[in-house]
Amino acid sequence: MAATAPTADSAAAANADYPLTPEGARAFVAAVEKDLFDLSIISGRAQWVNSTYINDDTDALAAYFGTIGTEKGVKYASEAARYARVQGLDFDTARKLNILRGALVLSAPNTPGAAAELNTIATRLQSTYGKGRASLNGKVLTGDDVEALMGTNRNPAELAEMWKTWHENVGRPMRNDYTRMVEIANSGAQELGYADTGAMWRSNYDMTPDEFAATYDRLWSEVKPLYDDLHCYTRTKLNQKYGNGVQPATGPIRADLLGNMWAQEWGNIYDVVAPKGAGDLGYDVTDLLVAKKKSPTDMVKIGEGFYTSLGLAPLPASFWERSQITRPRDREVVCHASAWDLDNKDDLRIKMCTKVNGDDFVTIHHELGHNYYQRAYNQQPYLYLNGANDGFHEAIGDFVALSITPEYLVQIGLLDRSKVPSADKDIGLLLRQGMDKVAFLPFGLMVDKWRWGVFNGSITPANYNQAWVDLKKQYQGITPPVARSEQDFDPGAKFHIPGNTPYARYFLARLLQFQFYKAACDMAGWKGPLHRCSFYGNKEVGARLNAMMQMGASKPWPDALEAFTGNREISGKPMLEYFAPLQAWLKQQNQGKQCGW
Template sequence: MKTLVSLAALAASLVAAPALAQQAPDAALNDAAPNAAAAQAWIKAADQGYFDQTVRTGRTQWVYETNITDDTEALFAASNAEFNTLMVKTAAEAARMAKVPGLTAEDQRKLVMMRTQITSPVPTTPGAAEEFGTRQARIQGLYGKGHGTLNGAAINGSDIEEAMGTSRNPDQLKEMWLSWHDSVGKPMKDDYAKMVALSNAGAQELGFADTGALWRSNYDMDPAAFAALTEKIWNEVRPLYVQLHCYTRSKLNEKYGAGVQQKSGPIRADLLGNMWAQEWGNIYDVVAPKGSGDLGYDVGELLVAKDYDAVKMVKAGEGFYTSLGLAPLPETFWARSQIVKPQGREVICHASAWDIDNKDDLRIKMCTKVNGDDFVTIHHELGHNYYQRAYNAQTSRYYMEGANDGFHEAIGDTMALSITPEYLVQIGLMGRDKVPAADKDTGLLLRQAMDKVAFLPFGLLIDRWRWGVFDGSIKPDNYEAAWNQMRLKYQGLVPPAERPADAFDPGAKFHIPAVVPYTRYFLARVLQFQFYEAACREAGWKGPLHRCSFYGNKAVGAKLNAMLSMGASKPWPDALEAFTGSREMSGKAMIRYFAPLQKWLEKQNKGQDCGW
């Protein structure tokens, strides 16, 4: 996940914000009819103020997430309010400036971005920003310090994630799932509902119907058209998901019996190897095809055999990017990153990538374990860092973002798709004589699908649920029921036990208390296959697409960096076209990648009652 700089600000900013950023917006507000020159001066000042504020923001957020205490929580809350106040004030004035005649198209683009890049708008009423910041800091603290239980003993969030992936005891899985959701999600429900009300009031002050409409306005297209586009993409890939769901359900039924998992209908969510059932790869051993299910290698075992530790894993990830001709990470990255979980203090282990100074103070924050999942995560997070550095020469801080937020997530995922046997040979983790034969391809594709395809409906429904919360169609007393209905509709899943009306299972997912829009991850799952297919085509790869590695290809690196360096300075279709040749986001590249698997799944599922 790319860190969102709108969540906090440097403690020093609580005393005084930059004079230029404060004075210029106020001066414009007192001007009844600013001319183009005055508006352009305001845009320049506001841009610089945003730049300076994000630097302060990053520092306080980093301190809080890497050392959760009452003091850092208080600083986080106050700085969050400070930043939100500045963002809302800037957005409100940007709406007025947009009406000034004589502005250039670039001026207008910046003004649009000033209005739509607010994740958590708050109203300008006294105390609203402070209340929002306090509540958000509190619920993020609940998440960061959250624990579940295993066999009755407390277990922290990082360890419970690992245990959910390895346990095959349905009673243990049920216990961990229920204890985590009850202890983390339920206590934050009231705070979350009040944050929604505050956020909606802020969005309405900016001219949006609600916060969801504001979020959807940040995609260079009409909000309704964007919602329709995501639904169109989902319908392109849904048939593949249904086949994967059907096959997985039958394998779970074979393993656990009908008393745990029925042959038909939805799947019990805690059986899928992940606390949120967002990715299912951890239960590949349960679903592996007979005779060809053994992939012939395990990345985690290869790492251990080669004496990799967490730092060496990150070095390997860096090596992928430098092999494409991109520069090594700065020395400060190694000195300042949190690569492993520190002892003796509470931290947020959720992996994230940071650009503290909008220049080259790049960092990652992880609680890395030596396993295949974290090897993939490292490649993903470094994709954010290399994107951040590629666009740091843009003239506007508002352009120092991905072409859209799905792009930012997709870059690292594209590199992770290249963690193929060929790549493992290239970096010395696997001998060429150990590369799996072609008869392993079904297993290789199925293992990928258990993460990539299984994620799609989850990636879509998080914001579908929040859009309903924001527009009022989902009321607080119906939060839990609507959540479970939506998980059933899109994922075909049910919780392991009946959930009470006062539960708040959405809050047990990091991005809900952190107020991080989630559609980006759905888009990233789609875009990564478009990027990967384009990279393999550029590299001249001739074999099966799912075995492609473009490691070491400088031509791919040059083309990639050209797209990355555009940042958000152009509409996302321009960036997409620069690398792929197409201006359309589509699930078709993913379907082509998994076409052999889909045919195989349909054969395995013959006679089954697929769907739920």
């Protein structure tokens, strides 16, 4: 995104009224792409500064450019809807018009002042999250600190205090703003011809919103039995550790006991659930990083090394000069990890508050996946500067992070070969992985289930919080550690809600990453168990991966999926194959237990 403001000429060109003909539609799209490209440069910089230096001035700058972007987006979306009805459009023009129509995450109506109000609210919600604090024994904790502590603390009373103070301090103040934001965004989506904002989001998958919702449910039904087995086993282990008074042997699991503020990934409590004998993996990635005296920047260099081992080019020098790799000491920042491309070419950056631990080591591999994807498609026209669908963008880094196997740790010099776990540790390895990958699935699903309900009116402001609690219980089998009421706004305590980031992408990515991983391991000629495969250093995988990434959003996502995997449909089966030994073992452990909730 170069620091030039949109030119008057490009804005005027995009405002010109092109005839409703195939040629006119093509000219309209070209003018819009030029205008939005120019705007993205300066607005991206405003967003970067706001995220890495939160104060009233940067909030105002982000809201200012966000408002311009929303107003342009609304205008171009409604004009795109007109041109999309023209007969005889070529493939690219029709596709770009459809992308334009559904491009906004939040659309304001054409009412004067609506876009400004929407962006002011959206900016305020995000900054409320960024400034959020929890407390423990009277001590105030930042968001990244409380996240880390939730992963290591095993005191139920202290966990409940951190959970409660985070949810109340961060979520509660957002409730009225969020309610108003939904009203404005729905009016905007309806002006564009969508039933509501959720339907607009679901229209971005080369299928109808209803078809997407059905696909979503089909994928969940494929993997739900694996989750149910993991939930049953984990609950038993928590009951054994804490007793009936804290975690009963039946029913839902208490949310704060799972090592994560949102109970979305449970890997941090592996020590609680580890199987006797096979549980000790012989190494811990955090310990390996500390023992080798790796700094946060060293960790990012290692992540880059994975991608360059596949034959992809190193990150540009500007990446190392401009990224926020650790939390600055002198200002408020959004610590939530993200990857940026500020000039639509190669001004690539990450924004993290990296700590030297295994979680952030994985996160780095993930975020760099976004950067390498962004650079691969940087020759595409502006409206194709994106993943094949948003799940692809998340899955690229995730499938690379699946290759953080003992073999990979040996190859990069973090683990001695003599310490590589033997085959009898495989259940432990898989359980550790499953506590994150499998445990996430229903959370990945329910975040947007809640928002789709909010947007379509089936969840009203009067039961925002109860609906969230109910969905977490229905899909995750999770219950809050303390009583909740409609004074609360627990959804706001999760970044992607105030940040207005659609979440279906993370659920899709959790499945796509195993499809990508299996395809890469097959390409690399891997013969052992799927979960031990590392394709580090394989240039064929890199070439095929780059070919898929270079497509950007220029083709329907089944074409991109086929280019790398040979399949045209997202499937849960590769994930089930990866975890098959674990699932068989879990069923044995759960014999005689009352599973479900």
